[in-house]
Amino acid sequence: MRRRWHWFERDLAARAGLVALASIALLALAGPLASPWRVDELDWARIGVAPGLEAAHWFGTDRLGRDLFVRTLAGVRVSLAIGLLATLVSLLIGVAWGAIAGYAGGRLEGAMMRVVDVFYSLPYVFFVILLTVTLGRSPATLFISIGAVGWLTMARVVCAQTESLRHKEFIEAAVAAGLPVRRILVRHVLPNLAGPVLVYATLTVPGVILIESFLSFLGLGVQEPAASLGNLMAQGTAEMESAPWMLLAPCAFLVAIVLALGFVGDGLRDHLDPRER
């Protein structure tokens, strides 16, 4: 195991990314405990104040007097949770769908991948608006609409990868040894997919976070008074000239998260793709 992680100690960017991610997550979880304010609490005495130490409004307040430090960290929690959960769901559906299609080949693969194509061809924002209208605005809707699309690319990646694996001699050897299909998939196909899948997953998380931010920015995602990085930025944009801190705090966190995930993903790709084995 030590050998597996050795590359990580040498890859400064990936290590910095992972450390940054861990600190952000820790801050998002523990930070609000240090503040006397709650997410939806109004401070009538200080509306729209700039960041400072006064009354513990470290990131300032918004136009309703809500504390931005607490709200930004709440937004980070929402964004990270959606990013990780939606990626996990897209990972599960995408890998299962793609691996079965790729391993089966022939007509089944054709049918399964055409379903993916149909989903792909739906205009995404229109699809989300339709879902929001029919299911109502809620984090669950947001989750479904992101998940419904997130697994498609994963399924394609996994399907193509599995197809190339299927023709490898070690898979043929497993078939010729009489291994049951399930065992071949679990023992031989999935572990050999791990590299590309893991890399793609780390690249999916920032994508999902950006989609959430974008949807919330449009008013389709997380709704007031709950906070997400997206709707915080939407409000911040409206007040950009008079209260720039409202935009800067959530933006800084979003950029930091996306960059850090990008570094970790790049590190994994560099390590796993050239197949050092």
Added chain:
Amino acid sequence: MTALLNVRNLGVVYPDGGRRLRALDGIELALEAGEALGIVGESGSGKSTLARAILKLIAPTTGAIEWLGRDIAAFTAADLTRLRRDLTVVFQDPVASLDPRLSVADSIAEPLIVHAPALTAPQRSRRIDAMLEQVGLGSGYGARYPHELSGGQCQRVAIARAMITGPKLVVCDEPFSALDVSVQAQIVNLFAELRRETGTALLVISHNLALVRHLCSRVMVLYLGRVMEIAPAEDAFGAPLHPYTRLLLDAVPRLGHPPLALEAGESASPFEPPSGCVFRTRCRHAIGRCAVERPPLAAAGSTRAVACLRAGEGVARAARAG
């Protein structure tokens, strides 16, 4: 006595767009228990397709493959599991035929888990260690991964995996061609040794005539999916009856001999095989009749058969001049 393996009038056709590639056509073959049969021929002659059909990795288009007298196409799941235990395979590329994520011991354990599920873990690892010794690797190799091994060592692991279930027949699809010459010799000797010790039959597919001659008692020569000649190894290589066998022998480069003349040419297209005898387009002895009549695989003596209209005239006997 029933032969171990009987191939009857086997034909395999691959659809390729609108065209049909006839990879095998009318193959007849019988293999006794413990026998070592070599199958030789150029690329595209259908050798690997024959191996895959026998292993039931692809379905025959026509004809049948019988294992111990029963058609494998009609096997039940339980029959098939037993077949997978008794009929194993060693592939060409030793590195690609091992899962890069499994250790050597885990790779060898795979067939045992299916075919000997009653074994406890310590029993299994004892058998694996013994097998590793038998193929000339120490038991210390069990913990290694394929990328840590050389091609020859990987091939030994693949052979161990094929032998661990105690098979009656091991199909070897070009087991030497990816190896260095010195390693080829070691692997050939290993096969010969294992055959002596276990009495397993071998079906060796190769284009290396010398290795086949060393390892096999009988040889089948394939060209464009048809049997050209089948004979005891000594006869086939010592006194070939078919001009194609002669061509294969002459094509082996030897010191002190000029390189082969261009006349040898390349294999005709399997999409549009020549009429009559498929080899006639490259045959120096072809006559008018060869384009019309398909030569049957006719017995020539008690032990051999040849598919050539002019075999009786001894056209293939003389080595090519110069």
